[in-house]
Amino acid sequence: MKIGIVAASSRFARERADAVNDWMERTYPDRSVSVVFHPSSFAKHGHFSGDDASRANAFVEYANDPRLDAVWFARGGYGSCRIAEAVLPQLTDVARAKRYLGYSDAGSILALLYKAGFPHVAHGPMASDAVRHDETAHRALNWLIKGDPASLEPSLASDPRPAVAFNLSILDALVGTALEPDLTGHVLMLEDVSEPLYRIDRMMFHLTGQASIRKVAGLRMGRVSAIVENDPDFGLTADEIARYWCARSGIPYLGAADIGHDGDNKVVPFGPR
Amino acid sequence: MKIGIVAASSRFARERADAVNDWMERTYPDRSVSVVFHPSSFAKHGHFSGDDASRANAFVEYANDPRLDAVWFARGGYGSCRIAEAVLPQLTDVARAKRYLGYSDAGSILALLYKAGFPHVAHGPMASDAVRHDETAHRALNWLIKGDPASLEPSLASDPRPAVAFNLSILDALVGTALEPDLTGHVLMLEDVSEPLYRIDRMMFHLTGQASIRKVAGLRMGRVSAIVENDPDFGLTADEIARYWCARSGIPYLGAADIGHDGDNKVVPFGPR
Numbered sequence: 001m002k003i004g005i006v007a008a009s010s011r012f013a014r015e016r017a018d019a020v021n022d023w024m025e026r027t028y029p030d031r032s033v034s035v036v037f038h039p040s041s042f043a044k045h046g047h048f049s050g051d052d053a054s055r056a057n058a059f060v061e062y063a064n065d066p067r068l069d070a071v072w073f074a075r076g077g078y079g080s081c082r083i084a085e086a087v088l089p090q091l092t093d094v095a096r097a098k099r100y101l102g103y104s105d106a107g108s109i110l111a112l113l114y115k116a117g118f119p120h121v122a123h124g125p126m127a128s129d130a131v132r133h134d135e136t137a138h139r140a141l142n143w144l145i146k147g148d149p150a151s152l153e154p155s156l157a158s159d160p161r162p163a164v165a166f167n168l169s170i171l172d173a174l175v176g177t178a179l180e181p182d183l184t185g186h187v188l189m190l191e192d193v194s195e196p197l198y199r200i201d202r203m204m205f206h207l208t209g210q211a212s213i214r215k216v217a218g219l220r221m222g223r224v225s226a227i228v229e230n231d232p233d234f235g236l237t238a239d240e241i242a243r244y245w246c247a248r249s250g251i252p253y254l255g256a257a258d259i260g261h262d263g264d265n266k267v268v269p270f271g272p273r
Numbered sequence: 274m275k276i277g278i279v280a281a282s283s284r285f286a287r288e289r290a291d292a293v294n295d296w297m298e299r300t301y302p303d304r305s306v307s308v309v310f311h312p313s314s315f316a317k318h319g320h321f322s323g324d325d326a327s328r329a330n331a332f333v334e335y336a337n338d339p340r341l342d343a344v345w346f347a348r349g350g351y352g353s354c355r356i357a358e359a360v361l362p363q364l365t366d367v368a369r370a371k372r373y374l375g376y377s378d379a380g381s382i383l384a385l386l387y388k389a390g391f392p393h394v395a396h397g398p399m400a401s402d403a404v405r406h407d408e409t410a411h412r413a414l415n416w417l418i419k420g421d422p423a424s425l426e427p428s429l430a431s432d433p434r435p436a437v438a439f440n441l442s443i444l445d446a447l448v449g450t451a452l453e454p455d456l457t458g459h460v461l462m463l464e465d466v467s468e469p470l471y472r473i474d475r476m477m478f479h480l481t482g483q484a485s486i487r488k489v490a491g492l493r494m495g496r497v498s499a500i501v502e503n504d505p506d507f508g509l510t511a512d513e514i515a516r517y518w519c520a521r522s523g524i525p526y527l528g529a530a531d532i533g534h535d536g537d538n539k540v541v542p543f544g545p546r
């Protein structure tokens with residue numbers, strides 16, 4: 001089992017890759033499972049881990065490589081929306097059969113893969129944050145290796161409807177674009193990090209104001225963490241904001257989702273299970 | 274000439290209203306032009322200048338009041354998207370005939386008024402920031418009083434096409450919702466403040482990715498000021514970001530616009546002139 005890791009967004013530090021490699025060698029001393037970082041993951045182009053062409057080429061190369069069983073996103077930040085449309089037409093049937101795991105900014109590519117009918121796309125821990133916690137890394141790898149149901153967000157066990165999960169800021173920035181998948185009838189899980197609550201409110205206004213999003217089966221709010229201070233206090237919590245906009249837009253609010261920018265982030269495979 | 278001022282967004286300080294009143298009394302000692310603040314402008318409800326119902330009622334009351342000749346937004350911040358849809362059906366023909374001036378967060382209401390066919394809606398200085406500079410305040414008042422062409426953004430003099438102007442963050446958060454006007458054939462001017470460049474890029478991806486926005490006649494980028502530091506340096510300026518996404522989406526880039534979160538902010542009346 002060999003997993004290819006690609007950096008499609010912000011700069012990625014070689015020291016972080018070393019930590020991932022060390023963890024993998026300790027955990028799988030027989031190398032029954034191994035990872036390989038695309039060499040261009042460490043390139044630097046302004047904000048990004050290499051320019052758009054370099055990041056797109058790295059993703060395409062690893063996705064299409066028959067020696068790799070899965071593709072894992074290195075980290076988030078910002079940048080995958082810039083390359084998603086260029087990547088898709090270059091992907092082969094080899095790419096289509098693989099598992100893809102990431103979240104946060106990686107959601108832009110995951111959205112387009114799901115829209116294109118890729119069957120094994122999931123929102124979950126990325127390489128760089130998973131290996132900070134054994135439990136998180138095992139959860140991610142067990143899904144990448146075998147689609148382990150124990151890795152999944154717990155509400156999925158009792159809700160048979162198709163699901164997706166996104167960082168709110170990322171989904172909010174792709175609705176109406178070529179990346180937006182049809183989420184009709186899906187349970188939509190959201191999470192976010194490092195935003196003031198007035199922005200969470202504004203994004204929920206925008207997202208729940210889309211005709212396309214009003215067709216979801218329901219919404220679950222994951223963790224909204226590291227909230228940036230709002231002065232004065234916003235007056236509503238993230239959960240209250242979600243409930244308000246769901247009520248106003250007619251979207252059923254289904255409760256909490258066990259996802260977020262943290263070690264407890266569970267895996268949410270896109271679509272039916 | 275009497276102008277009603279309403280706070281539709283964030284909290285508004287009474288001291289700021291006192292400064293506006295002082296400036297008006299010094300400038301128009303004969304009270305040929307005067308302003309009146311809606312009493313509920315100073316209410317506080319968490320982040321907002323009163324709860325949604327109170328802000329909506331204040332706007333409707335002043336818009337429909339035949340004793341007032343124009344409506345001026347007090348300030349921006351956040352909150353007018355929450356009340357715009359509730360306001361519109363309550364507005365009468367008296368409201369329809371008036372001039373409306375504001376920008377930044379007020380863009381959410383201005384967008385819906387323009388969508389509803391209100392003929393005198395403009396992006397320009399608000400009460401609270403205009404009176405910090407004589408020139409800014411005169412520019413705003415001269416448009417509110419008589420639609421003075423000297424107040425207008427200079428490119429409008431030689432470009433006969435209909436125009437609109439928005440804060441990028443605000444327009445980005447209303448595309449696809451019930452507030453979005455049809456901007457086919459319009460020159461679209463944008464400005465923003467206090468954002469890191471990766472967010473400017475992400476918003477431009479989203480905005481220029483909308484089928485509706487790809488129908489504009491062209492785009493002008495106003496000032497993007499008080500840019501929040503991006504570590505590492507983003508690698509593109511706001512102008513380069515605008516040119517990139519225009520080229521990618523097929524929207525003609527028309528150059529700079531003389532608008533922004535500053536005293537030089539010119540007036541852009543929505544639609545044909």
